[in-house]
Amino acid sequence: MLALVASPAMAQQKTVKIGFISTFSGPAAAIGNDMRNSFELGLDHLGRKIGGLPVEVIYEDDEIKPEVGVQKTQKLIESDHVDFIVGYIWSNVLLASLKPLVDSKTMTVVTNAGASQLAGEQCSPYVFSTSWNNDQTPAAIGTYMNQKGVKTAFLMGPNYAAGKDMLNGVQTTFKGQIVGQELTRWPDQLDFSAELSKARAAKPDAIFAFYPGGAGVQFVTQYAQSGLKGQIPLYTAFTIDDLSLPRLKDLAVGVPGAQEWVNDLPNDANKKFVADFKAKYKTTPSFYGAQTYDAVSLIDSAVTAVKGDLSNKEGMRKEMEKADFKSVRGNFRFGNNHIPIQNFYLQDADKTADGGYALHTVSLIVKDDQDKFHDKCPMK
Amino acid sequence: MLYFIEQLLNGVQLGMLLFLLAAGLTLIFGIMDLVNLAHGSLYMLGAYFAATFAAFTGSFVLGAILALAATFVSGVVLEVIAIRPLYGRSHLDHLLGTFGLLLFFNELVRLVWGPAGMTLSLPSEMLTAVQIIPGMYYPAYRLVIIAATLAVAALLYILVMRTRLGMLIRAGASNREMVGALGVNIKLLYTLVFGLGAALAGFAGLMQAPILTVQIGMGENILILAFVVIIIGGIGSIRGAFVASIIVGLIDTIGRAFLPDLLRAVLNTDAALTLAPALSSMSIYMLMAGILVFRPEGLFPAASK
Numbered sequence: 001m002l003a004l005v006a007s008p009a010m011a012q013q014k015t016v017k018i019g020f021i022s023t024f025s026g027p028a029a030a031i032g033n034d035m036r037n038s039f040e041l042g043l044d045h046l047g048r049k050i051g052g053l054p055v056e057v058i059y060e061d062d063e064i065k066p067e068v069g070v071q072k073t074q075k076l077i078e079s080d081h082v083d084f085i086v087g088y089i090w091s092n093v094l095l096a097s098l099k100p101l102v103d104s105k106t107m108t109v110v111t112n113a114g115a116s117q118l119a120g121e122q123c124s125p126y127v128f129s130t131s132w133n134n135d136q137t138p139a140a141i142g143t144y145m146n147q148k149g150v151k152t153a154f155l156m157g158p159n160y161a162a163g164k165d166m167l168n169g170v171q172t173t174f175k176g177q178i179v180g181q182e183l184t185r186w187p188d189q190l191d192f193s194a195e196l197s198k199a200r201a202a203k204p205d206a207i208f209a210f211y212p213g214g215a216g217v218q219f220v221t222q223y224a225q226s227g228l229k230g231q232i233p234l235y236t237a238f239t240i241d242d243l244s245l246p247r248l249k250d251l252a253v254g255v256p257g258a259q260e261w262v263n264d265l266p267n268d269a270n271k272k273f274v275a276d277f278k279a280k281y282k283t284t285p286s287f288y289g290a291q292t293y294d295a296v297s298l299i300d301s302a303v304t305a306v307k308g309d310l311s312n313k314e315g316m317r318k319e320m321e322k323a324d325f326k327s328v329r330g331n332f333r334f335g336n337n338h339i340p341i342q343n344f345y346l347q348d349a350d351k352t353a354d355g356g357y358a359l360h361t362v363s364l365i366v367k368d369d370q371d372k373f374h375d376k377c378p379m380k
Numbered sequence: 381m382l383y384f385i386e387q388l389l390n391g392v393q394l395g396m397l398l399f400l401l402a403a404g405l406t407l408i409f410g411i412m413d414l415v416n417l418a419h420g421s422l423y424m425l426g427a428y429f430a431a432t433f434a435a436f437t438g439s440f441v442l443g444a445i446l447a448l449a450a451t452f453v454s455g456v457v458l459e460v461i462a463i464r465p466l467y468g469r470s471h472l473d474h475l476l477g478t479f480g481l482l483l484f485f486n487e488l489v490r491l492v493w494g495p496a497g498m499t500l501s502l503p504s505e506m507l508t509a510v511q512i513i514p515g516m517y518y519p520a521y522r523l524v525i526i527a528a529t530l531a532v533a534a535l536l537y538i539l540v541m542r543t544r545l546g547m548l549i550r551a552g553a554s555n556r557e558m559v560g561a562l563g564v565n566i567k568l569l570y571t572l573v574f575g576l577g578a579a580l581a582g583f584a585g586l587m588q589a590p591i592l593t594v595q596i597g598m599g600e601n602i603l604i605l606a607f608v609v610i611i612i613g614g615i616g617s618i619r620g621a622f623v624a625s626i627i628v629g630l631i632d633t634i635g636r637a638f639l640p641d642l643l644r645a646v647l648n649t650d651a652a653l654t655l656a657p658a659l660s661s662m663s664i665y666m667l668m669a670g671i672l673v674f675r676p677e678g679l680f681p682a683a684s685k
Contacts, residue, residue: 026597027495027598033495159654164654188601190593194387194636194637201383201386217593218592221593225519225520225522227517227519229507247496247499
């Protein structure tokens with residue numbers, strides 16, 4: 001905007017207005033900041049221009065509350081008249097906000113939340129995801145648990161849309177027996193003593209846990225304190241990431257997790273993203289950031305294809321469906337429901353030479369995985 | 381059976397933490413007639429101080445002691461600067477004033493320590509479960525919490541019932557004007573009581589920090605439970621706070637432990653899984669509602685203590 005004011009020659013030019021919804025207050029602000037930093041870095045890499053047009057980003061805080069998220073979404077659509085909306089960490093916030101997004105046909109790029117409804121019956125021509133559907137990541141770890149010969153498992157997650165999707169996701173691939181499952185109060189329950197006692201009493205071969213954000217730190221810490229670490233192995237999805245690792249340190253080492261992106265994936269786009277992120281922000285980006293960085297490239301490809309004509313939503317949609325950009329996870333394609341068909345990797349943490357900790361890729365668990373809900377999506 | 385005992389211990393442990401918070405809250409309410417929403421902020425400060433000092437000194441115990449002193453001092457300073465003007469005003473003013481303080485402390489912590497939160501790591505020998513009766517293991521650190529809180533409860537009992545300061549505190553609770561008229565420095569007494577409440581909250585925060593980690597706003601949810609505890613126990617009564625804390629801790633834990641299985645007997649798994657956490661968190665408030673209807677003064681009304 002400043003550039004606009006500064007040079008009268010550009011006064012005729014349009015700007016690309018992007019509304020960005022994430023969490024910027026409370027403990028989960030760490031996630032929101034990582035996403036914002038990655039988005040800003042993506043814009044830096046494009047010379048602060050999208051499809052050749054200057055960019056204005058309006059950041060809004062959802063406070064992890066569905067009712068706040070929908071209100072901020074409506075504000076961005078109705079009073080800011082944004083061209084794109086990007087973000088959404090939480091499935092329940094996304095589900096609440098989906099109706100105004102779809103009704104207004106706002107071009108939307110969801111960069112984390114993977115509610116199964118979005119992949120299925122509530123899919124929309126103008127809504128894309130640069131993340132995954134909730135069932136994919138736990139399904140990948142379920143596959144890995146089969147490989148490790150796990151026969152019985154105890155499942156735990158928080159009681160909201162994503163928690164239920166994740167627990168169901170493990171069961172789509174895991175062939176053993178589920179000896180117990182628990183959903184805990186979200187987001188206020190941080191003490192899992194009663195549930196861990198239950199897991200101990202159920203004597204499973206393995207525990208699966210999904211605890212995103214700060215709750216992951218609490219869960220893994222309490223799992224270690226309960227003395228279960230040596231007895232019942234833990235398998236995770238979205239519980240240990242680059243944001244929680246500096247706080248978990250040794251407790252995270254040897255706890256496997258599945259992820260579609262790891263900071264050491266050896267493609268050029270990723271090397272540039274991670275190196276520049278580290279240089280600019282002095283910390284490692286997380287998968288939340290990687291997915292958000294991809295959103296910049298995806299939007300840029302669409303605006304470039306329609307030569308800056310932001311009213312040509314049909315043209316932008318067609319271009320975005322090609323996923324014709326260099327993703328930091330390696331290239332992927334979109335399914336009919338606009339959810340990526342992509343690889344999932346096994347990741348683990350270890351100590352680095354400088355005394356810190358880092359996540360690294362162990363192996364590929366599943367190649368070109370597609371979610372199980374795409375059949376329910378009416379789009380072809 | 382062993383499993384049931386383990387869940388009872390979980391409940392008692394939660395109750396112990398609630399007691400530390402509720403004791404300070406009920407003292408401050410009982411003696412100064414002040415509703416302190418910023419009590420949770422002192423809980424948070426205790427945790428942040430402990431994490432900082434423990435990292436600085438390299439010792440958990442030393443960090444905890446320093447943090448306790450620092451929270452006491454913070455409480456005293458807070459009382460002198462911000463709380464004093466609130467005495468004698470309406471409860472609505474207290475709520476607004478202390479809610480402002482709560483927001484202030486959240487932002488202050490964000491400025492000083494950053495938004496990401498901190499970790500207070502336990503010594504590695506605490507990362508284990510000990511066998512307390514044959515066949516039953518319990519996390520060592522949670523046992524430490526129970527023991528430490530019982531010790532603090534005993535000290536608090538001696539302080540309030542057996543010392544001159546305690547006598548003044550009890551006198552202040554039953555008749556403020558009279559205590560002032562007898563020449564007691566009521567201002568100083570208030571400051572000390574507030575500092576004591578702050579230290580108790582800080583102790584709760586730092587004991588909880590290794591389990592729940594240290595983050596902004598960590599005191600807010602637990603403060604609501606602490607208010608429930610003092611309403612059930614009777615406002616101003618430490619004994620009431622102790623009993624009610626254990627009751628609330630047990631109800632919360634037992635609900636979480638056994639409700640899902642009970643519900644699964646009558647509902648399908650999905651519905652039971654979703655409903656159980658909601659019902660178990662409601663049970664505490666239902667108890668509070670029952671107490672308010674049948675014993676509005678609480679289980680141990682302050683007058684009869």
